[in-house]
Amino acid sequence: xxxxxxxxxHEAIRRLTAKLGxxxxxxxxxxxxxxxxxVPGTGIDQVFTTDPIIENIHFKSMEEPGRIGNKxxxxxxxxxxxxxAQPQWLLVNVVAPPEQDFQAVEEIYAGLNALCNRFGTTLxxxxxxxxxxxxxxxxxxxxVPAGKALLRSGATCGDxxxxxxxxGNSIKGKHxxxxxxxxxxxxxxxxxxxxxxxxxxxxxxxxxxxILKQSGVGAVLDAGTIPRAGTLNQALYDGEDFELLLTASAxxxxxxxxxxxxxxxxxxxxxxxxxxxxDELVLEQENGLLEVLKQKAFEHFSEK
Amino acid sequence: xxxxxxxxxHEAIRRLTAKLGxxxxxxxxxxxxxxxxxVPGTGIDQVFTTDPIIENIHFKSMEEPGRIGNKxxxxxxxxxxxxxAQPQWLLVNVVAPPEQDFQAVEEIYAGLNALCNRFGTTLxxxxxxxxxxxxxxxxxxxxVPAGKALLRSGATCGDxxxxxxxxGNSIKGKHxxxxxxxxxxxxxxxxxxxxxxxxxxxxxxxxxxxILKQSGVGAVLDAGTIPRAGTLNQALYDGEDFELLLTASAxxxxxxxxxxxxxxxxxxxxxxxxxxxxDELVLEQENGLLEVLKQKAFEHFSEK
Numbered sequence: 001x002x003x004x005x006x007x008x009x010h011e012a013i014r015r016l017t018a019k020l021g022x023x024x025x026x027x028x029x030x031x032x033x034x035x036x037x038x039v040p041g042t043g044i045d046q047v048f049t050t051d052p053i054i055e056n057i058h059f060k061s062m063e064e065p066g067r068i069g070n071k072x073x074x075x076x077x078x079x080x081x082x083x084x085a086q087p088q089w090l091l092v093n094v095v096a097p098p099e100q101d102f103q104a105v106e107e108i109y110a111g112l113n114a115l116c117n118r119f120g121t122t123l124x125x126x127x128x129x130x131x132x133x134x135x136x137x138x139x140x141x142x143x144v145p146a147g148k149a150l151l152r153s154g155a156t157c158g159d160x161x162x163x164x165x166x167x168g169n170s171i172k173g174k175h176x177x178x179x180x181x182x183x184x185x186x187x188x189x190x191x192x193x194x195x196x197x198x199x200x201x202x203x204x205x206x207x208x209x210x211i212l213k214q215s216g217v218g219a220v221l222d223a224g225t226i227p228r229a230g231t232l233n234q235a236l237y238d239g240e241d242f243e244l245l246l247t248a249s250a251x252x253x254x255x256x257x258x259x260x261x262x263x264x265x266x267x268x269x270x271x272x273x274x275x276x277x278x279d280e281l282v283l284e285q286e287n288g289l290l291e292v293l294k295q296k297a298f299e300h301f302s303e304k
Numbered sequence: 305x306x307x308x309x310x311x312x313x314h315e316a317i318r319r320l321t322a323k324l325g326x327x328x329x330x331x332x333x334x335x336x337x338x339x340x341x342x343v344p345g346t347g348i349d350q351v352f353t354t355d356p357i358i359e360n361i362h363f364k365s366m367e368e369p370g371r372i373g374n375k376x377x378x379x380x381x382x383x384x385x386x387x388x389a390q391p392q393w394l395l396v397n398v399v400a401p402p403e404q405d406f407q408a409v410e411e412i413y414a415g416l417n418a419l420c421n422r423f424g425t426t427l428x429x430x431x432x433x434x435x436x437x438x439x440x441x442x443x444x445x446x447x448v449p450a451g452k453a454l455l456r457s458g459a460t461c462g463d464x465x466x467x468x469x470x471x472g473n474s475i476k477g478k479h480x481x482x483x484x485x486x487x488x489x490x491x492x493x494x495x496x497x498x499x500x501x502x503x504x505x506x507x508x509x510x511x512x513x514x515i516l517k518q519s520g521v522g523a524v525l526d527a528g529t530i531p532r533a534g535t536l537n538q539a540l541y542d543g544e545d546f547e548l549l550l551t552a553s554a555x556x557x558x559x560x561x562x563x564x565x566x567x568x569x570x571x572x573x574x575x576x577x578x579x580x581x582x583d584e585l586v587l588e589q590e591n592g593l594l595e596v597l598k599q600k601a602f603e604h605f606s607e608k
Contacts, residue, residue: 002405003403004401006406013431013432016410021428022426029428035428048445050429054434054435091352102310109320122327123324125324127317132437135399137356137397137441139352
């Protein structure tokens, strides 16, 4: 008998993911940011995701409730954006103890609704249940043209690697106030040049490994080009940036960055390239030295 | 400042429900068993629901994990069945402490998958998060012909009231092992005779009030005809029966019961009638005495 703490979050999720179902309409099951299913006769695929945030794990109880609502919904919209999809419907389960201040729950809803209004999505349902601490479980759906969802599995050798914004140090506030990259995700999909995409929730180094593993490739990150909100180590390993991480063919890299700059008046940061060395993640230091990065995932489920 | 415990679960949900969004495609928001949205161009509506079950609130930790999985998924399928819809996709968030036995989580998944296989639905995603106790949050979608979802708001004076099975005492095991009335819900919708439907999760008397309130009607329950798995009081007030509660025009009541018996080889129980006395729920005793039933909801969020 092994506990989840002994097995570790990532291995536990891997084993549970293997137990998910199959269906002829299911294009992509778990293992990507969203599940993708065909909606026959519409030319549209629907994407589904769900994300929990839990008091003292994902947020402190003294945080402003509106920001907690923003984070809970934003994580789901970020997953949908990472598929290049347009968010559609959200539902939320709130778990709280009886002594929970009700006004704070109303403010959490207000934070969620403000986010929904901003991104053209609608909170259509949910539930409230008694439990030992405050938790939000947000479920979301989105839509994307059939077969066009951007997966983690499409990167090929020679592609360039990009991120949409600064990384690291999100604990200072960004983890609560981030803006999910919804418009950016759709824009990137529509260029037709993006080969793989995901959002950064566990840190650049950890999340890039998902693309490497699922695409069967390796990568070299160019340390000097990674946009940082703190140290290089924070940029590589801090979680909850909620920027998009993507790959695109080198041939279109310049055009992609140009179109991005015209559209968003910011930079699309080119931070490295895809190699054929399967699963190998290399950091090229500013002095030219190469360092193979070891796996160093942020693991929840640390035993107390 | 008021706590959820002081406000009470039902009032808290009512206030939060008022904060949900609106959208031209949203046919029915929260307040029914599922939210219902139009899927333009398909002739289909999609229904959405989400349901949490929490250790020591909805189940004891020593229960067999497979039965916990069945309950978590069954509650969602029951909500979908209550719309007359066909279940489609499920996602599940599991919350657990680090010391949670992992094999039990795998067995919960097995219970969920067995349920999915039985009802032609597919578990396509989910997440795993660290928290203080074991919880399952299941999110489900279903499909129903456009405009045909059975709501709580359609009952009219003179309709007959029916339930699909015995009520009360589900604590003895049914609350874990119940079979959601999926085929029955679709059958009932397809007759075209059902005017309102919901599933019984909080007890017959409590749940019937939702139909009364949303339809602007009253009801008389005929005590002698209520199918019981225990006492009359248990049949009226115990929660988690997960039978369907429905109304249909008196004109078709006999035909409905006949067709039901032919299809399912069981009885569709006629237990009362809808009146024009808005919000008034009357119990007609077997000796003919009439008793007006007071509201007596099972409230979660009792202060410890």
